[in-house]
Amino acid sequence: MLSYDFKTYIADGNEFYGMAIKNLDSQEYQEKQVPFPGSLLSFLDLDMEALAPAFKKISDNLWSLTLTHDEKFAREAIVELDKLGASHIYFTHLRLDWTWRVAQAQALGNYSENLLQRNSLLRMAEELKRMQEQIRELFSNVLDMDREQKPAMRKMADYYLRDGERAFRFRAYPLGFELLPSGAFAEVLVPESVYDIIDYHVRECVKREVRMRVCKNCGRYFAVTGHGGVEYCDRVCDGKGRTCREVGAIAVWTKKRGEDDIFRAYRREYKRRFAWIKAGKIEPTAFYAWGEEARRKKDACETGDISEREFLDWLGETGE
Numbered sequence: 001m002l003s004y005d006f007k008t009y010i011a012d013g014n015e016f017y018g019m020a021i022k023n024l025d026s027q028e029y030q031e032k033q034v035p036f037p038g039s040l041l042s043f044l045d046l047d048m049e050a051l052a053p054a055f056k057k058i059s060d061n062l063w064s065l066t067l068t069h070d071e072k073f074a075r076e077a078i079v080e081l082d083k084l085g086a087s088h089i090y091f092t093h094l095r096l097d098w099t100w101r102v103a104q105a106q107a108l109g110n111y112s113e114n115l116l117q118r119n120s121l122l123r124m125a126e127e128l129k130r131m132q133e134q135i136r137e138l139f140s141n142v143l144d145m146d147r148e149q150k151p152a153m154r155k156m157a158d159y160y161l162r163d164g165e166r167a168f169r170f171r172a173y174p175l176g177f178e179l180l181p182s183g184a185f186a187e188v189l190v191p192e193s194v195y196d197i198i199d200y201h202v203r204e205c206v207k208r209e210v211r212m213r214v215c216k217n218c219g220r221y222f223a224v225t226g227h228g229g230v231e232y233c234d235r236v237c238d239g240k241g242r243t244c245r246e247v248g249a250i251a252v253w254t255k256k257r258g259e260d261d262i263f264r265a266y267r268r269e270y271k272r273r274f275a276w277i278k279a280g281k282i283e284p285t286a287f288y289a290w291g292e293e294a295r296r297k298k299d300a301c302e303t304g305d306i307s308e309r310e311f312l313d314w315l316g317e318t319g320e
Contacts, residue, residue, distance in 0.1 A: 004096045009188040010036050010204055037223055039089050040201040044132050052125035054084050059118040066111040074102050090194050134168035139221050145211040152209040171199045217244035266298045269315050
């Protein structure tokens with residue numbers, strides 16, 4: 001591989017990634033599309049500690065290549081780069097860039113640190129993990145729709161004035177303005193590193209004031225793009241392939257059905273005891289005292305402090 005082009009832009013609610021691999025006599029072009037800001041959210045889901053060994057393997061192979069000039073280490077490094085590239089769209093640029101670096105080193109016989117910056121790979125997993133934490137913190141302070149209601153830029157200013165030293169650090173990056181295949185113009189990023197792509201998407205989330213919310217099932221952030229009452233994300237969350245939204249709907253339905261059963265049992269017993277007043281079987285003061293206790297038990301059951309079985313058993317015991 002002699003060279004490559006990589007660019008990304010956002011249009012019509014989607015992220016686009018264009019990749020061209022150029023050889024002497026051919027050019028292969030690919031384009032991928034992801035709903036915005038899907039790639040940033042899936043990046044936050046990555047377990048960087050689990051990926052750290054892959055970065056180290058690549059670095060170790062590059063060091064061995066530098067020492068020996070043996071092509072087998074180049075091949076092993078590229079295998080690991082391919083695996084890493086398949087794990088997330090952001091790492092596609094990393095794969096292309098470092099595959100090109102290895103090819104250039106071999107072609108030129110130049111294995112210097114300027115070309116094969118292996119130490120930057122060793123640090124990358126830890127740096128990306130730190131960026132994940134910073135982005136979650138930024139979401140919490142700026143874009144979380146369930147927190148303080150102020151313009152995003154005002155919240156950004158407050159956040160950076162308060163926590164600027166620990167906050168996500170924005171970078172300068174190459175941004176063009178190009179005619180898209182659709183006929184529209186848009187800002188297009190030609191990244192120099194994976195950090196540029198992450199920065200670009202974080203910045204766009206803030207500029208567009210994307211509403212974020214923590215999923216009630218998995219506890220991770222998701223973008224609320226439509227109805228503001230959505231409380232669950234669309235991530236797959238169990239071995240059956242069900243999403244948090246599907247599991248959440250089942251939980252809500254189950255809770256509602258349980259609450260209906262609880263209320264019906266409470267209401268049935270309430271009516272029965274009220275009829276006892278007319279029949280002279282119970283004093284009104286005793287009925288009202290029972291009613292207060294019954295409401296407390298029902299509320300405890302609906303909040304999960306006691307089980308439905310315990311509540312129904314209590315109703316049965318007091319109704320004898």
